[in-house]
Amino acid sequence: MSKNLRLILIQHRTAGDAKEENVQYVLGKIRAAVADEKRTSVPILVVLPELFNSPYGPQFFDKYAELIPDGYTSKALSAVAKELGIYIIGGSYPERDPQNPKTLYNTCTVWGPKGELLAKHRKVHLYDIEVPGKVTFKESSAMTPGKNFTIVEIGPAKIGIGICFDIEFDEFARVYRNEGCNFLVYPAAFPIYTGELHWELYQRARAADTQSYVTMVSASRDYTNPFVNWGYTMLVDPWARVIKKAGEEEEIIKADLDFALADSAREQLPVFRKRRTDMYDVVAKVPLK
Numbered sequence: 084m085s086k087n088l089r090l091i092l093i094q095h096r097t098a099g100d101a102k103e104e105n106v107q108y109v110l111g112k113i114r115a116a117v118a119d120e121k122r123t124s125v126p127i128l129v130v131l132p133e134l135f136n137s138p139y140g141p142q143f144f145d146k147y148a149e150l151i152p153d154g155y156t157s158k159a160l161s162a163v164a165k166e167l168g169i170y171i172i173g174g175s176y177p178e179r180d181p182q183n184p185k186t187l188y189n190t191c192t193v194w195g196p197k198g199e200l201l202a203k204h205r206k207v208h209l210y211d212i213e214v215p216g217k218v219t220f221k222e223s224s225a226m227t228p229g230k231n232f233t234i235v236e237i238g239p240a241k242i243g244i245g246i247c248f249d250i251e252f253d254e255f256a257r258v259y260r261n262e263g264c265n266f267l268v269y270p271a272a273f274p275i276y277t278g279e280l281h282w283e284l285y286q287r288a289r290a291a292d293t294q295s296y297v298t299m300v301s302a303s304r305d306y307t308n309p310f311v312n313w314g315y316t317m318l319v320d321p322w323a324r325v326i327k328k329a330g331e332e333e334e335i336i337k338a339d340l341d342f343a344l345a346d347s348a349r350e351q352l353p354v355f356r357k358r359r360t361d362m363y364d365v366v367a368k369v370p371l372k
């Protein structure tokens with residue numbers, strides 16, 4: 084059986100102030116990226132950036148929030164996944180809690196080729212930072228953290244999902260590795276300050292820790308936005324090598340992932356097997372399903 088997956092990462096700009104305008108702009112990018120793909124039995128997976136339907140900032144979350152799967156963004160992603168027969172990891176967008184409309188989550192949805200919602204990940208670690216004179220952000224002032232791990236299987240890929248700041252927590256990635264994941268996907272929005280310091284470092288670190296493919300997908304850099312994204316959407320392989328990297332502008336990254344590489348890396352350098360779980364361990368404290 085093929086161990087391959089065709090991956091398409093979309094680094095796009097925020098098109099405007101209206102949610103509908105942003106979503107339609109991204110749908111256009113997805114259609115254009117998939118149009119020249121050869122159709123084989125290898126699944127095609129498209130990944131979008133964090134908060135792709137809006138500018139990024141606590142002041143925007145309520146305006147752009149919607150119910151999942153009944154809101155505009157969900158319906159659009161579901162329809163385009165079905166139209167093109169592809170999988171989509173839909174970056175993230177603000178989700179309104181159906182029971183408590185004032186409660187919002189930063190949520191990633193995953194869509195299958197029949198337009199079905201395969202999974203939903205609510206960002207677990209909210210991004211609060213205060214570096215005087217450099218960057219101040221308090222996501223927790225407007226969002227509620229999620230409480231679940233999210234694993235989805237697409238062809239040979241067993242994917243652990245996180246959103247941006249989730250990548251900083253090695254224990255979180257370790258739980259995915261414990262569950263047999265071979266690909267960690269983080270839609271992201273780093274500011275320039277931490278982008279310069281940590282963007283590549285964390286992706287390579289999590290890839291080395293877990294001997295998995297790792298990607299972070301960013302929006303392109305736009306100095307007219309209130310939050311200026313780092314850009315540099317990246318893909319790292321299970322040996323922690325950077326195999327694809329965008330620049331700062333809009334860009335589409337395409338790659339064929341061969342998961343036999345994760346198997347052989349794990350066989351040749353048996354880090355997971357050599358753990359001393361008689362001395363230490365990392366365990367999930369919530370159910371994984």
Ligand SMILES: NC(=O)CCC(=O)C(=O)O
Pocket residue numbers: 133209210246247248249251271272273274277278281
């Ligand atoms: N959107 C985010 O969660 C930003 C995370 C970030 O910049 C980091 O340093 O981590």
